[in-house]
Amino acid sequence: MKPVLFVDVDGVLSLFGFPADAELPGPFHWIDGIAHCIPPENGARLVRLAERFELVWATGWEEKANEYLPHILGLPFGELHCLTFDGRARFGSSHWKIEAIDAYARGRPAAWIDDNVGDGGETWAHGRREPTLLIETQSPVGLTDRHVRELLGWARGLGRQRDR
Ligand SMILES: [Mg+2]
Structure with missing residues (x-):
């Protein structure tokens, strides 16, 4: 099972x-009356990550992530599992x-990428027994190739630990 x-x-x-x-980092997409700047390169980054991870949406967008993002980002996979938060x-x-x-x-081993990991996220990660990786992005930059390399390297390391 993938992390x-x-x-x-x-x-x-x-x-x-x-x-x-500054030059815009990507095109704007109108979603429910709000303009979202979504660089298309993030689609290819998610595709690379999906080789080693089960991707799960963990966003206030909830089901809207499945509704809009596969199309906007050109993702070859359809809906991902999506966490919901009961209005919180x-x-x-x-x-x-x-x-x-x-x-x-x-x-399960788990990684979480978010622009607001915060103290709560750190406390959660330290309290877990399973391998856990937190990555905090900067909201004007978001997901980068460097994050992708770090995540893939971490996932490969988990495989090596199991093989020993
Ligand atoms: Mg966020």
Whole structure:
């Protein structure tokens, strides 16, 4: 079974907070009346990550992630498992994600990429027995090739540990 990778959307795939006079990092897409800047390269990055991880949406977008992102990002796979948060989702924080992340990750190595890992995320990661990797992105930059390399390297390392 592959390790899980929990994927946030705002600040990871959809960027914000970049300087107004800078070149846009990607095209805007209108989703429910909100403009989201989503670089198409993030689709290829997710495809690479899916070779080694089970990707799971962990975002306040909830089901909207499956509705919009496979098309926008050109993902060759359809719907991913999607965590839901019973109306607790708030922009700019992530503590409300941890219960659902913890339940889904139980018994499995797990990585989580988010622009708001926060103290709650760190505490959660340290409290787990299973291998756990947190990656915090910067919302104007989001997911990068470097993050992809780090995640894939971590997943390969898990395989080597098992083989010993
Ligand atoms: Mg976010």
